[in-house]
Amino acid sequence: MDRIIEEIREDLTRRIAVAADRLTDRTLTEDPAYAALTGRAELRERIHHTLHQAVEGLVRSARGLPVELSDARATGALRAGQGLPLDSLRRTYRYGGRLVWQSLTEAVAAHDRAALPRLLPGAGALWDVLDQMTDAASEAYLRAGAERGERERERRAGLLDVLLDGSGPVAEAAAQLGLPERGRFAVVVLRPGGPGTPGRPDGRPGAGPDAPRLLWRIRADAETGLAELGHHPLESLRGLLAPLGVRAGVSPVVGAPAELAGARRLAALALRTAPPSAAPGAALLDERLPAALVAADAELAARLRQVVLGPVLELPAEDARVLLTTLGTWLACQGSTTQAAQRLYCHRNTVSNRLRRLERLTGRALSDPAHVVELALAHAAVTQHPAPAGPTPAAAPAAPAAAGPTPAGTVRRSPRPPG
Template sequence: MDRIIEEIREDLGRRIAVAADLLTDRTLTGDPACAALTGRAELRERIHRTLHQAVDGLVRSSRGLPVELSGARATGTLSAGQGLPLDSLRRTYRYGGRLLWQSLIEAVTAHDRAALPRLLPAAGTLWDVLDQMTEAASEAYRLAEAGRGARERERRAALLDALLDGSGPVAEAAARLGLPERGRFAVVVLGPDCAGGPARPDGGPEAGPDSPRLLWRIRADGETGLADLGHHPLESLRRLLAPLAVRAGVSPVVGTPAELAGARRLAALALRAEQPSAAPGAALLDERLPAALVAADPELAARLRQVVLGPVLELPTEDARVLLTTLGTWLACQGSTTYAAQRLYCHRNTVSNRLRRLERLTGRALSDPAHVVELALAHAAAAQGPSAAGTTPAAPPGPAVPAGPTPAGTARRSPRPPG
């Protein structure tokens, strides 16, 4: 076979040049993606070189030598770098093989028609060579694409860090991420129980066309989402996060990318303000402000917990749990002992007796608004503190508390008799 190739090499070279022109025109006409990403001269040179590489591979294979595939790998890497579709690359190899076989037949026929039978066994060898070249180019393409994807993820992660940490050119980072200079943004911080949860490559739940755009960043200290809300309400993040079934903190809405670093801190604060025993869901900071105020300063929260609730926390574990749960439920029920009793599945007088005992231990009167504020904040501190586990569970489910005034018969806010 190599003797035939040598005999027709000059004529074959001319025919390959014509084949390269034909395949270039066909590719540019029938493949808009390729036409948009590469010029004719560059594409024609690449195809011409590939056809010659296939001929050399045919000669080497007929001699029992391995096919040289470095050229095919270089073509695959270059195509990936230009963003050409892999299908376009594979199609070019397939069409090129047909034109090359046709050129071989024509060149052998013009040189010596009687030699055609000697060419036929080369058909299988040629297709095997082309298969090897196609797979080598495809593998190099995929490796280059994976590397490019990794670099793109690293670049995006660095841009998100600049926004969420406030470190670096914030305006430039926002522009490169496609965020407007002014808009409606929020930050979401997922709880640690989200480990391994999202299946997306960049982590986090997938946003649909009718949801806010979310950009996710996974770091050692947790997973954070930047939400470009657009016209969507902040509440829409609850629906978007619901499938994850994890606890999450959500910041208030901010108007510029420069405010995102502060929003991230507030989202983390909203998450810390949630009780560890709280059900999965999104905690909006503006709905957790008292608890967030306590969570913002752990040292002061510990002092508040000790000064206000110290005598209660010194009780046996079960006694302390009952009193703190009763207090939390009474606060959640807007100071109604009737509703608190319904939620706690006990008699109204039992609730009143527990609250009177709590008043005696703390020296705080539930009829005094200032004392109620202290007790509410101290209760939040106890729920967030290291001793919270097993002592201050979330209030048990019960009937919803209606908005507005407390119903008749339950208007008294303190178990103490008026005096």
């Protein structure tokens, strides 16, 4: 094979040049990606070099030498960096292979038609060379694309950190992410340990193209989403987040990128209002403001648990659980004992008896709105940070309430019933 090529070298070189012109024109005419990417001179030069490399690869293969693939790798990396689709690159190699074979057969026929049968074994060798060149270019393309994607992800992560942490040039970071100076934004924080990446880095998971845009920042301690709501209501984020199957905290709507750092803190606070055992779903801060007050201060929440519900928490674990569940259900039913009984699958009188016992233990009356507020906040503190139920070694038996007037600012507690 190498001997035949040497015999027709001069004619083949001329024909390869013509083939390069033909392939260049065809590529620019039929492939808009190439036409938008490069000029004719640059494309023609690279195509001509690739066709020449295919011929040289065939010669090296016939001599038992490895095919030189560095130029193919360089081409693949170049086109990846320019954003050319991989299919376009591979298509050009495929068309180029046909033109090389056509140029070979025409040159041999012109030189000595009787020598054409000697060329046939070279067909398989040529396509093997072209496969190697195409594979080398494709692998380099994919590798370069992966590296480029990683750099883009790191760049975007840095820009999101600027917005979500409030550090650095916020306006510039927002502009690079394509966010308007004024708009409607919110922040979503997912509970750590959720199932992997929540979707595309810049995606609209589970919704159409008109859905709010979500930009995700994933770190070891949390997964945070920046939502550009546009005209959509804040509640629309519930539908976007539902397929993820995780707990999420959602901030209120803010009007400018400069407010996103504060929104992130509020979203994290909204997430803390949900107990660890809660079912997946989105917790909107504005729907959980009382619980958010409790979640905002762990020390105060612990004090609230102890002062208001301490006697309940000192009960055996099952007794405490029953009373706390009854209280939470009664609060969720807006103070309706009948509805609470239906949810708890027990008789209305059972609920009433449990609530009266809770009133005796806590010294709080469910008929007093101020006491109900205390109990509701204390219940939120318990569900957000469950404390071990049952008496502790330091716990002392409850003493009967002292006779006499109750000091101002306190509530007299009833003696704990026996048993």
